[in-house]
Amino acid sequence: MPASAEAFVAEVRPGEVVVEAPVRADAALQFIGRIHTPWKSPRECPRRGDLGGPVCRVEIFPPWDQALWGIEKHSHLQILYWMHLARRDLAVQSPRHAETSSGTFALRSPNRPNPIAASLVELVGVEGNTLLVRGLDCVDGTPLVDIKPETCPHATPREADGNSAS
Amino acid sequence: MPASAEAFVAEVRPGEVVVEAPVRADAALQFIGRIHTPWKSPRECPRRGDLGGPVCRVEIFPPWDQALWGIEKHSHLQILYWMHLARRDLAVQSPRHAETSSGTFALRSPNRPNPIAASLVELVGVEGNTLLVRGLDCVDGTPLVDIKPETCPHATPREADGNSAS
Numbered sequence: 222m223p224a225s226a227e228a229f230v231a232e233v234r235p236g237e238v239v240v241e242a243p244v245r246a247d248a249a250l251q252f253i254g255r256i257h258t259p260w261k262s263p264r265e266c267p268r269r270g271d272l273g274g275p276v277c278r279v280e281i282f283p284p285w286d287q288a289l290w291g292i293e294k295h296s297h298l299q300i301l302y303w304m305h306l307a308r309r310d311l312a313v314q315s316p317r318h319a320e321t322s323s324g325t326f327a328l329r330s331p332n333r334p335n336p337i338a339a340s341l342v343e344l345v346g347v348e349g350n351t352l353l354v355r356g357l358d359c360v361d362g363t364p365l366v367d368i369k370p371e372t373c374p375h376a377t378p379r380e381a382d383g384n385s386a387s
Numbered sequence: 388m389p390a391s392a393e394a395f396v397a398e399v400r401p402g403e404v405v406v407e408a409p410v411r412a413d414a415a416l417q418f419i420g421r422i423h424t425p426w427k428s429p430r431e432c433p434r435r436g437d438l439g440g441p442v443c444r445v446e447i448f449p450p451w452d453q454a455l456w457g458i459e460k461h462s463h464l465q466i467l468y469w470m471h472l473a474r475r476d477l478a479v480q481s482p483r484h485a486e487t488s489s490g491t492f493a494l495r496s497p498n499r500p501n502p503i504a505a506s507l508v509e510l511v512g513v514e515g516n517t518l519l520v521r522g523l524d525c526v527d528g529t530p531l532v533d534i535k536p537e538t539c540p541h542a543t544p545r546e547a548d549g550n551s552a553s
Contacts, residue, residue, distance in 0.1 A: 247530065248469055249416070253501070287479060290493065327460060329535050337503065367501050372495070
């Protein structure tokens with residue numbers, strides 16, 4: 222099967238439960254930037270973020286570049302992004318590497334009713350309106366939703382979400 | 388000043404930068420449940436979540452209650468919720484307890500272009516379509532956006548977001 226976004230979105234595996242309800246629009250998200258990574262398709266993405274992984278670029282669009290003031294004081298950030306290639310209709314999923322099915326909320330799969338990832342990254346540099354970070358695992362071009370200081374202890378790299386195949 | 392939501396939303400402090408751009412609708416969020424807490428207004432909320440705090444109830448609406456299957460295997464969860472009382476137009480903020488102003492992305496204030504909180508909680512029970520958790524700090528009635536297994540180390544309670552005054 223070609224590693225295309227379409228193939229990724231269409232696939233439903235045995236044991237999975239698809240919800241028929243249409244997506245409601247209870248609130249509007251605005252994309253405030255774009256994430257640049259080395260991975261051009263979901264199947265190329267690492268399975269989870271790695272704080273020792275490659276440097277990725279988080280570009281912030283105006284006027285929100287003004288909101289970066291003071292960001293360099295934080296060694297680690299939480300990056301929220303929109304997993305635009307994910308399904309939003311799976312209530313139960315059968316991850317590729319798992320033996321059994323699980324409810325969507327018991328998984329960190331990209332497929333969820335609101336496909337927002339929360340990834341821990343290390344901030345390694347700031348260039349104008351762009352952050353250089355390690356720890357992402359999403360596909361190149363992923364829309365950015367938020368940036369927050371991360372307050373989790375960092376003794377060991379933790380699993381992070383990804384806009385990647387589950 | 389009365390502790391009303393309106394007073395919370397309207398206030399702009401010295402040193403803050405308001406962005407004039409209208410909110411775009413690049414993606415639609417659907418509310419999948421509602422959070423029940425002891426705090427009836429933002430000013431009653433604790434400043435940050437506390438894993439030793441009171442038990443709160445996270446109610447999941449159908450059909451997404453099906454997605455809870457297996458959730459009890461996880462001791463800690465990440466709860467994403469929509470801070471419906473927050474401002475979305477502040478690029479630089481002067482938090483009440485800080486000496487200087489900071490960019491919005493250098494703060495965990497509820498006021499941000501996409502007011503989504505990511506809170507660490509301990510799962511203490513499941514009753515049908517409702518999770519009993521400790522660690523939240525949001526106002527009663529806050530809309531639920533997502534639930535994920537938390538993978539951060541838990542040696543010490545960490546700061547969590549809140550739909551509370553900053």
